[in-house]
Amino acid sequence: MHTLNGLEEAIGNTPLIRIKSLSEETGCDILGKAEFMNPGGSVKDRAALWMVREAEKSGALQPGGTVVEGTAGNTGIGLLHVCNARGYKSVIYMPDNQSQEKVDILRTLGAEVRVVPTVPYRDDMNYQKQAGRFAATLDNAVWANQFDNTANRLAHIDSTGPEIWTQTDGQVDAFTCAVGTGGTLAGVTRYLKSQSSDVKIVLADPHGSALYNWVTTGTAEMTPGPSITEGIGNSRVTDNLAGTDIDDAVQVPDQDMVTMVYRMLREDGWFFGSSTGINLCAAVEVAKRLGPGHKIVTMLCDDGSKYMSRLFNPEFLKERDLHA
């Protein structure tokens, strides 16, 4: 083991972990990138670091400046870690339908958190648009704009994609993951397909999102929801996602995700969040479509600790006709 120099060097280079039960069941290697091992606890640390670095490189962000973002959670947590390490202030806009735990975490990390009414993206008062407008009123400030700032995707072209390629010795048959901003799927796809056009890319989607239809029919039309998953699904094709060469899509019902997350806990010992449950269900479906003997990679986006009041709350599940 070598030494890492500070927080930035501790982001990325996550292990690729074989999920034993699912691999044995499918006859494929189901491999997950352990993104919960990043300092901020999720895949979004990578995007946060790249967005801040690119803003520094362009000169938009100078020492002592402020990073403003609209985020429901992990991107904010990642940004706070990176901003604290590099001496920037952070202002986070959040919709008011998010758990209090997330607001508390961001405030503890030092963010100024502004909780605003939940309205659709098309509304001018949407939290992302408010973040953009507020950043424009400050000197030496940037709006991270994770959905349409392609520095997010670049993080995965530069880091996640090459890591997966090296860790599988170039023997990866398929990659699947869910999409929030699309940075992960779009970036990993670009890198893997630059190495081998044979790698199959499959978008995993929860219900209540338009991306399954976008991939399978070409039209980004919403499917019926809602879903209890957090951080994934989207009603639109972001700049990060646009132009990505995706081969197929899998839609995962919430009950399958819940069953998967609890199975991981009880059988394999892993404590994962909801998007990881969707990803693992999709990986199993891809394994079924490809047949035994293939290597399928997905993302273990974060752990379950932020979801205590929802996914890991039996009452919450029961009210939604879900069961562990």
Ligand code: PMP
């Ligand atoms: N899982 C979790 C837990 C997330 O917070 C996010 C980001 N919103 C994603 C998955 C999706 O990642 P991306 O934004 O790169 O599509």
